[in-house]
Amino acid sequence: METQALKYPAIRNYVAGQPIDTPAAALLDVFSPLSGAIISAMPLSSASDLDAAVKAAQAAFPAWSATPIKERVQIFYRYKTLLERDMKALADLVREENGKTYDEARAEVEKAVELTEFACSLPQLIQGEFLEVSKGVEARAERKPLGVVASIAPFNFPNMVPHWTIPNALVLGNCMILKPSEKVPLSAVKIAELLKEAGLPDGVLNVVNGDKTIVEAICDHPGIAAVSFVGSTPIAKTVYIRATSNLKRCVALGGAKNHLIVLPDAHPEMTASNVAASMSGCAGQRCMAGSTMVGVAGIDHIVSKLVEEAKKIVPGQNLGSVISREAKERIERYITEAEAAGAKVLLDGRGAVVPGHEDGYYVGPTVVDYVTPDMAIAKEEVFGPVLAILRTKSLDEALAIENANPYGNAAAVFTQSGSHARYVMDHASAGMIGVNIGVPVPREPFSFGGWNESKFGACDITGKSSIEFWTQLKKTTTKWNPESRVNWMS
CATH class of the missing domain: 3.40.605.10 (Aldehyde Dehydrogenase; Chain A, domain 1)
Structure with missing residues (x-):
């Protein structure tokens, strides 16, 4: 060479x-x-x-x-x-x-x-x-x-x-x-x-x-x-x-598997923009990425807004590449396996190509709904611009999903209820918590660090x-x- x-x-x-x-x-x-x-x-x-x-x-x-x-x-x-x-x-x-x-x-x-x-x-x-x-x-x-x-x-x-x-x-x-x-x-x-x-x-x-x-x-x-x-x-x-x-x-x-818990009373526009940014920022290659959204009860109106926001994220413009060809293939495999297991791909970023950079390693923003807790995309760190949406009937059920994952880096709740926010702050098993914030990174002098694995x-x-x-x-x-x-x- x-x-x-x-x-x-x-x-x-x-x-x-x-x-x-x-x-x-x-x-x-x-x-x-x-x-x-x-x-x-x-x-x-x-x-x-x-x-x-x-x-x-x-x-x-x-x-x-x-x-x-x-x-x-x-x-x-x-x-x-x-x-x-x-x-x-x-x-x-x-x-x-x-x-x-x-x-x-x-x-x-x-x-x-x-x-x-x-x-x-x-x-x-x-x-x-x-x-x-x-x-x-x-x-x-x-x-x-x-x-x-x-x-x-x-x-x-x-x-x-x-x-x-x-x-x-x-x-x-x-x-x-x-x-x-x-x-x-x-x-x-x-x-x-x-x-x-x-x-x-x-x-x-x-x-x-x-x-x-x-x-x-x-x-x-x-x-x-x-x-x-x-x-x-x-x-x-x-x-x-x-x-x-x-x-x-x-x-x-x-690593991390950060859960963004979304309640029906969450502000639709603010929630959609925050969740989209959390899952796609730095192409999802950060341990603070909100890779899993746990919706509580009726959140279809927020999911629709979220997909609209995610469509504004364009590879090569406001979305960067992933680190390697192997990473691109691994991320796309998670999407394919979830779809085969019954999840619904609302926005598909597989096969993304940026004109002029055809050999670059790009994955487009991806939103996968009706994911179940047993799927790999729900349990493992995907490390790409991919959001898995799980559906629950109650806040306690959502917290049970968050607490069952072995990681404990970050968690967030989107709601306009102070009591619900406090409940998540007290019960989520994570070292960094966000309320209506998709990437709850502490600013100095507060320290950075998670819990569990x-x-x-x-x-x-x-x-x-x-x-x-x-x-x-x-x-x-x-x-x-x-x-x-x-x-x-x-």
Whole structure:
């Protein structure tokens, strides 16, 4: 393969502030899902390549962790301005490698800016505690970094998800190994370059590219103290078990099957537009997608509005591609199997083709009604712009369906009744709840994280909750005056 003929130069690992070659590594093609074309190549790094990055991070850690947090955060103030300066270029890169629409890609980078802003507030959130616990005896508690940590990121948010971890973990004094998805390695390189431009010392952030081999090596490496992971539930489980068995901290976010419960009194237009956006945004490739609508009693008028709204979503215009040809085939198979089992396809996105991008990986918006709970499309994470509609007679029956699914990322209710909304808020088994909101993602400082098989490990990955994950408490007791009265506390 002639890598110099590709649209982007072959990706290299980024270690100790520099791109480095991995001559022994095989190269993996990187495709743009927009066109199906090969746009770059990336190295399948080895465990020894990871070890070099860990050593660089270990070498950087003493000076970085000793830098006062008020000084560390100045780098991220500068970094925020660079994200804003390069907003369009960063969004274009996300669009190229992931297939999002430009507006979705830009929104992803804007969220990265917000995450960076939150990290800049951390000096005000980790001031520690101090108390005179006895006469002449003082106790204090301070948060200290863990050391070298790792972040394993997924394909669906090449820019945002790395910012779930990088700003907080680094501002808190850690050094990091970032392992991007092998499907979307381009954004990670740009993030590292911009942080260096902002003044981040060499070795504080290192990027190691690869596949399953590097994920396993991260879980096993004795020099890595904590691991964050975002991806599918089966792999999240495996990462969590492997990392914790090696005595590491781990938070691993998995998949989801989010239920949007719609009551007959829901506002038709608002509900239809929210549900359509929830199921199709980012081509449905997000763990907050509302992939299952559970209608309670008479909701035909809302379903009709929903189909009207979904028809306004056009592949190649306001709907991006899915990540790969295999993903397209898998998504369409769910639709076909549901139809064969008796479900009714109200809007069919199979076989979508975008003129000029005939080899792109597109699935049109799809609405499938009269789905039953036993169908695969109702139980499994489809990860595409597909909505399955289930019908129930009561709110309790709808909640029973929501609670029976093994995931617990998000749930939402659409109603004009405050008591019904409160009932769902109290009884839905999910970590993030929406009321008349199809994508209930918390804004900073509130943290992101689900329940059940959508998350493994303590703490959430963003917001205030992440502080505890990325730090450890040091408690100090001091006494200087020997003349003070001595009792059992001193």
